[in-house]
Amino acid sequence: MLPKVYDPKPVEDKWSELWQKEKLFVSTVDKSKKAFVVVIPPPNITGALHMGHALNNSLQDSLIRYERMTGKEAYWVPGTDHGGIATQNVMEKMLRAEGKTKEDLGREKFLERMWVWYGECGGTILNQLRKLGCALDTSKDNVRFTMDETRAGSVFEAFRTLWEKGLLYRDERMINWCTRCETALSDIEVEYEEEKSKLWHIHYPLENGSRGLVVATTRPETMVGDTAVAVNPEDPRYKVLIGKKLKLPLTDRLIPVIGDTEVDLEFGTGAVKVTPAHDPLDFTIGQRHGLETIQVIDFNGKMINCPEKYKGKSVQAARKEILEDLKTGEFLEKEEQYKHSVGKCDRCKQHIEPLVSEQWFVKMKDLAAPAIAAAEKEEVKFYPVSWKKPFIDWLKNIQDWCVSRQIWWGHRIPVWYCLDCDKNTLPYVAGAASARTGESGVLLPGSRKGSNPILSMNTPEKCPKCGGHDLIQDPDVLDTWFSSALWPFSVFGWPKKTEELNYYYPTSVMVTGYEIIYLWVARMVMSGLEHMGRVPFSHVYVHGIIRDKHGKKMSKSLGNGIDPLTMIEKYGTDAMRFTILSQAIGGKDIPFSEEALVGGRNFVNKIYNVSRFIQMNLPETPRVMSAVPEDLELADEWILERYNKTLEKVRVSMTDYDIPASVGALYSFLWDEFCDWYLELAKPRLETADKYRVLGLLLHVFGGTLKALHPFMPYVTEEIFASLKPYLGSDKPFLLKEPYPGGGKTGSVNTEADMKKIMDIITQIRMVRAQLEISPAKNINALITSANEKDLELLKKHPGYITRLAKTDKLDIAPGLAKPPHAVTSLSGPFNIYIPVDGVVDLEKERSRIAKETEKLTAELFAADTRLQNENFVSHAPKEEIEKITLRKADAESRINRLREIAKDLAL
RNA sequence: GCGCGGUUAGCUCAGCGGUAGAGCGCCUCUCUUACACAGAGGAUGUCACAGGUUCAAAUCCUGUACCGCGCACCA
Numbered sequence: 001m002l003p004k005v006y007d008p009k010p011v012e013d014k015w016s017e018l019w020q021k022e023k024l025f026v027s028t029v030d031k032s033k034k035a036f037v038v039v040i041p042p043p044n045i046t047g048a049l050h051m052g053h054a055l056n057n058s059l060q061d062s063l064i065r066y067e068r069m070t071g072k073e074a075y076w077v078p079g080t081d082h083g084g085i086a087t088q089n090v091m092e093k094m095l096r097a098e099g100k101t102k103e104d105l106g107r108e109k110f111l112e113r114m115w116v117w118y119g120e121c122g123g124t125i126l127n128q129l130r131k132l133g134c135a136l137d138t139s140k141d142n143v144r145f146t147m148d149e150t151r152a153g154s155v156f157e158a159f160r161t162l163w164e165k166g167l168l169y170r171d172e173r174m175i176n177w178c179t180r181c182e183t184a185l186s187d188i189e190v191e192y193e194e195e196k197s198k199l200w201h202i203h204y205p206l207e208n209g210s211r212g213l214v215v216a217t218t219r220p221e222t223m224v225g226d227t228a229v230a231v232n233p234e235d236p237r238y239k240v241l242i243g244k245k246l247k248l249p250l251t252d253r254l255i256p257v258i259g260d261t262e263v264d265l266e267f268g269t270g271a272v273k274v275t276p277a278h279d280p281l282d283f284t285i286g287q288r289h290g291l292e293t294i295q296v297i298d299f300n301g302k303m304i305n306c307p308e309k310y311k312g313k314s315v316q317a318a319r320k321e322i323l324e325d326l327k328t329g330e331f332l333e334k335e336e337q338y339k340h341s342v343g344k345c346d347r348c349k350q351h352i353e354p355l356v357s358e359q360w361f362v363k364m365k366d367l368a369a370p371a372i373a374a375a376e377k378e379e380v381k382f383y384p385v386s387w388k389k390p391f392i393d394w395l396k397n398i399q400d401w402c403v404s405r406q407i408w409w410g411h412r413i414p415v416w417y418c419l420d421c422d423k424n425t426l427p428y429v430a431g432a433a434s435a436r437t438g439e440s441g442v443l444l445p446g447s448r449k450g451s452n453p454i455l456s457m458n459t460p461e462k463c464p465k466c467g468g469h470d471l472i473q474d475p476d477v478l479d480t481w482f483s484s485a486l487w488p489f490s491v492f493g494w495p496k497k498t499e500e501l502n503y504y505y506p507t508s509v510m511v512t513g514y515e516i517i518y519l520w521v522a523r524m525v526m527s528g529l530e531h532m533g534r535v536p537f538s539h540v541y542v543h544g545i546i547r548d549k550h551g552k553k554m555s556k557s558l559g560n561g562i563d564p565l566t567m568i569e570k571y572g573t574d575a576m577r578f579t580i581l582s583q584a585i586g587g588k589d590i591p592f593s594e595e596a597l598v599g600g601r602n603f604v605n606k607i608y609n610v611s612r613f614i615q616m617n618l619p620e621t622p623r624v625m626s627a628v629p630e631d632l633e634l635a636d637e638w639i640l641e642r643y644n645k646t647l648e649k650v651r652v653s654m655t656d657y658d659i660p661a662s663v664g665a666l667y668s669f670l671w672d673e674f675c676d677w678y679l680e681l682a683k684p685r686l687e688t689a690d691k692y693r694v695l696g697l698l699l700h701v702f703g704g705t706l707k708a709l710h711p712f713m714p715y716v717t718e719e720i721f722a723s724l725k726p727y728l729g730s731d732k733p734f735l736l737k738e739p740y741p742g743g744g745k746t747g748s749v750n751t752e753a754d755m756k757k758i759m760d761i762i763t764q765i766r767m768v769r770a771q772l773e774i775s776p777a778k779n780i781n782a783l784i785t786s787a788n789e790k791d792l793e794l795l796k797k798h799p800g801y802i803t804r805l806a807k808t809d810k811l812d813i814a815p816g817l818a819k820p821p822h823a824v825t826s827l828s829g830p831f832n833i834y835i836p837v838d839g840v841v842d843l844e845k846e847r848s849r850i851a852k853e854t855e856k857l858t859a860e861l862f863a864a865d866t867r868l869q870n871e872n873f874v875s876h877a878p879k880e881e882i883e884k885i886t887l888r889k890a891d892a893e894s895r896i897n898r899l900r901e902i903a904k905d906l907a908l
Numbered sequence: 909g910c911g912c913g914g915u916u917a918g919c920u921c922a923g924c925g926g927u928a929g930a931g932c933g934c935c936u937c938u939c940u941u942a943c944a945c946a947g948a949g950g951a952u953g954u955c956a957c958a959g960g961u962u963c964a965a966a967u968c969c970u971g972u973a974c975c976g977c978g979c980a981c982c983a
Contacts (some may be wrong), residue, residue, distance in 0.1 A: 595933095771936090
C-alpha cells in the first residue's frame with residue numbers, strides 16, 4: 001500500500017528530469033496548428049528567483065500547458081536578461097567582499113567575470129524554473145540571453161534603424177544621474193520618495209549690499225552654481241527688481257534678477273534661485289534666458305567650480321558648511337520644516353542628482369503614436385482592462401528616452417570615433433587609463449558635437465573618411481531595457497527572417513507584473529510596431545506583486561521575504577503553485593504567508609488520496625476500465641453533470657485569463673462534490689455487482705479531473721496519471737499530450753435538483769445526530785414522510801444514499817407516517833423526518849430547536865410575503881423571480897405548519 | 909493636484925443586481941480502512957459611511973472618510 005501522505009520531492013525530481021530528457025516542451029514550426037506563444041519575461045541574472053518569479057512563471061506555465069492540451073502548438077520561449085545596472089551592482093558587491101573594485105580589474109577582466117557569473121547564475125535560474133515545473137525546453141540551444149550573439153545582432157539592427165531614421169540622437173540634456181552607480185538613468189528608473197527636509201530662506205543682497213531678495217530652497221549647496229534669481233514678471237513685490245544685479249552670497253559673483261512666468265507667486269518667497277546645472281526647471285529657465293550653466297557637482301557627487309573651501313566635498317558636507325557660513329554671514333533668514341519627494345535610483349536607492357550631460361536618446365513621440373493607436377483599438381488588449389488607460393496616458397506624455405549608461409555590463413553602444421578626423425571635437429585624453437571607462441585613453445563625458453560617429457557592429461577596420469586606424473568606441477552601454485524592448489522578436493532571431501519569427505510572431509500573450517508596464521511592455525509594443533510592423537502580442541496579462549501577509553512589499557532589508565525554493569522544499573511545487581494561482585485574482589497584489597501553503601498542500605494530499613482509494617479497488621491486472629456506463633443512476637448522472645459544468649467553467653475562465661476561477665472550480669468540484677459525496681456514495685456500490693461500472697465512471701471523472709488540473713499542478717497529476725494510465729486507456733507518455741477534457745453533454749434537467757433534495761435530507765439527519773450527540777458509530781433509524789406521495793418516489797429509488805451517508809439502519813419512506821413517540825423531527829423541503837431516539841427525548845432541547853426553526857421560517861415567510869404584497873414587485877420583477885418567491889413563501893408556510901403540529905405533540 | 913485600486917466573518921480574501929461565501933482560525937463529535945494534511949456538525953457579518961437609481965443594492969450612480977498604489981508638482 002502506498003503511504004498515506006504524499007511526498008512531493010521524489011515525484012518532482014523524477015518528472016522534471018524526464019520532461020526535459022524526453023523533450024516534452026520542444027515546439028517546432030507546425031503550420032497545420034495554431035501557435036500559442038508566450039515569451040518569458042527574462043529574469044535578471046542577479047541571483048535566485050523570488051516569489052514574484054514563482055507567480056509570474058506559474059501563471060505562464062498554466063497557460064502554456066492548458067493551450068497545448070487544447071491542441072495548439074504552444075511554445076514558451078525561455079531566456080534570461082543580463083540586467084544591466086542591477087547585475088553589475090551584484091558583481092561589484094561580490095568584488096567588494098574580495099576587497100576589490102571593478103577598476104582594479106579593468107573593463108576587460110571585469111566583463112570576463114560577468115560572463116562567468118552569467119554561466120552560474122543563468123544556470124541556477126533555469127534550474128529553478130524547471131523545479132517550478134515550467135514547461136520550458138531548457139536545452140542549451142533553446143535558451144536565449146539578452147546579450148548572446150543573436151540578441152546582439154538584434155540590438156545593433158534596432159540601433160541602426162533608429163539612427164538612420166533620426167530617432168536616435170546624442171544631445172546635451174539634464175538627465176538623472178546616480179552618483180553611486182555612476183551612470184545616467186532614464187526618467188522611469190527614478191523612484192520618488194517623500195522625505196522630511198527643510199526649506200531654507202536665504203537673502204541675496206543687491207549689488208550695492210542693500211536689501212535684495214529672499215529665495216527659498218531645499219538645496220542650498222547648489223547656490224554656488226546659481227546664475228540668476230527668477231521672479232514672476234507679474235509679481236508686484238519683485239517686478240521692479242527685474243534686470244537688477246544681486247550679489248551671490250559666499251561668492252563674489254553678481255547674478256541678475258530675471259522674470260519668468262514659470263515662477264509660482266505662491267510658493268516659498270516667490271523668488272527662485274536659478275541653478276541651470278542642477279535642477280530640471282532651472283535648466284529650462286537657463287536655456288530660455290541664455291544663462292550660464294555652472295556645474296558645481298561632479299559625476300561623483302563632489303563639489304567643483306566653487307569657492308576653494310567647498311571643493312571636493314560631498315553634497316551633504318557642502319550643504320552643512322554652506323548653511324553654517326550663510327548663518328555666520330547673516331544670509332540665512334528662516335528654516336522651515338518641509339516635506340517633499342526626492343528622486344532615488346531604483347537600483348540602489350541613492351539620491352538622484354540632476355546633471356547636465358551629453359547622452360544618447362531615443363525620440364519617443366513618433367514611436368508612441370502607433371502604440372497608442374494599438375492600445376486604443378485593443379490590438380493589444382489588457383487583462384484586466386483597467387491598465388488600458390494608464391498605459392495610453394503614459395504613452396501620451398512620453399519623454400525622450402535616455403538610453404546610454406555609463407556602466408560596463410551591457411550592449412556597448414555600436415559607435416566609434418576617428419581620433420584623427422575628430423581630434424579637435426572629441427573630449428579625448430590619450431594615455432593614462434581611465435577609471436570610468438576602464439580603458440586607456442579617455443573619452444570624457446563632455447560634448448562630442450562636431451565629431452562624426454561611425455556606426456558599426458564590430459570594430460571598424462579603418463575610418464571610412466580618412467582611413468585612419470586610431471578609432472575609439474563609445475565607452476557607454478545601452479540601457480538594459482533597450483534589448484528587453486526587442487525581446488518578443490529578438491528571441492526568434494530578428495533581423496534574420498527566420499521561419500520561427502514568421503510562425504511565432506506576433507506572440508499570444510505577455511504575462512507580467514504591473515510594475516514594468518511602462519518600463520517594458522510599452523517599449524515592447526513600440527519596438528514591435530516599429531521594427532516588425534505588428535504588435536508583439538495581442539494580450540497582456542497583468543498580475544500583481546506578491547507582498548507579505550500585511551501587504552508590505554517583500555524586501556531583503558525588512559526581512560519579510562519568503563523564498564519560493566524553501567517553500568517548495570517544505571510543501572512541494574504543486575502546493576505552492578496551487579496557492580499562488582488561487583490568489584492571483586484580478587491583477588491585484590497578493591498578500592502571501594507561509595500558512596496559506598498548508599491549504600495547497602492539503603489539496604495535493606487529497607488528490608493523492610483519491611487515487612489511493614481508486615487504486616485500492618482496481619484489479620491487479622490492468623485493463624482499460626474508464627468509461628461512462630449505460631444506465632446511470634442518479635448519483636452518476638449528478639457527478640457527470642457537475643464534472644461537465646466544472647470543465648465548462650474552467651474553459652470560460654481560461655479565455656478570460658481567470659486562472660484563480662479555474663483552479664477554484666476544480667478544487668471545489670474534486671473536494672466538495674467528488675470526494676465528499678460521490679465517492680462516499682460509490683463505496684458501498686464497489687461491494688456489489690455494480691463495481692465495475694462505478695469504477696469505470698470513477699476513473700472517467702477522476703482521470704478527466706487530473707487532466708484538467710494538470711496545467712496548474714503538473715507533478716502530482718502526472719504521477720497519478722502515470723499509475724492509472726493502463727486503466728484509463730491512455731497511450732500517451734505524458735499527461736501534457738492528452739487532450740484537455742470538456743465538452744461533455746449534460747444529463748437530465750432534474751438531476752441536480754433531485755440530488756440536492758437527497759443531500760439536504762442527509763444533511764438534516766446528520767445535523768440531528770450532531771445536536772443529539774449520537775456517535776457516528778451508532779446507527780439510527782429514520783422515518784421520512786410527506787403529504788404528497790409523489791415526492792417520496794425519488795427517495796424510494798435511492799434509499800441507499802440516505803442509509804449510507806446519514807448512517808441509518810432502518811429507513812422507512814412512506815406517506816402519512818406518524819411520528820413515533822420518542823423521536824425528534826427535522827424538516828427538509830416537503831419531507832418530515834422522524835428520528836426515534838433511545839429513552840426520552842429531551843423535550844426542552846427539542847422545543848427550543850423547533851422554536852428557533854419556526855422563528856427563522858417566520859422571518860422568511862414575512863420577507864417573501866412582503867415582496868409579494870408589493871404591487872411594484874409583482875408588476876416589475878421578472879416572472880421567474882416572482883415564481884421563486886411564491887414557492888419560497890409556500891415552502892415556509894408548509895414548514896411552519898408542520899412544525900406547529902409537532903410542537904403541539906411535544907406539549908402533550 | 910490627477911488617476912487607479914481597496915474597505916465583506918477573528919485573519920486573508922471571493923462574490924459585483926434577486927434570501928451573505930471560501931480558506932485559515934475557533935467550538936463539538938469522530939482515528940467510520942482514501943485522506944486527522946481527514947470526516948460530520950456548529951458559532952461568527954448594521955457587506956466603511958451618507959445620499960441616490962431600482963420592484964429589489966454588498967453588487968449600479970454620486971459624495972465622504974480611511975488605507976494602498978501610480979503619475980505629475982515639489983524653489
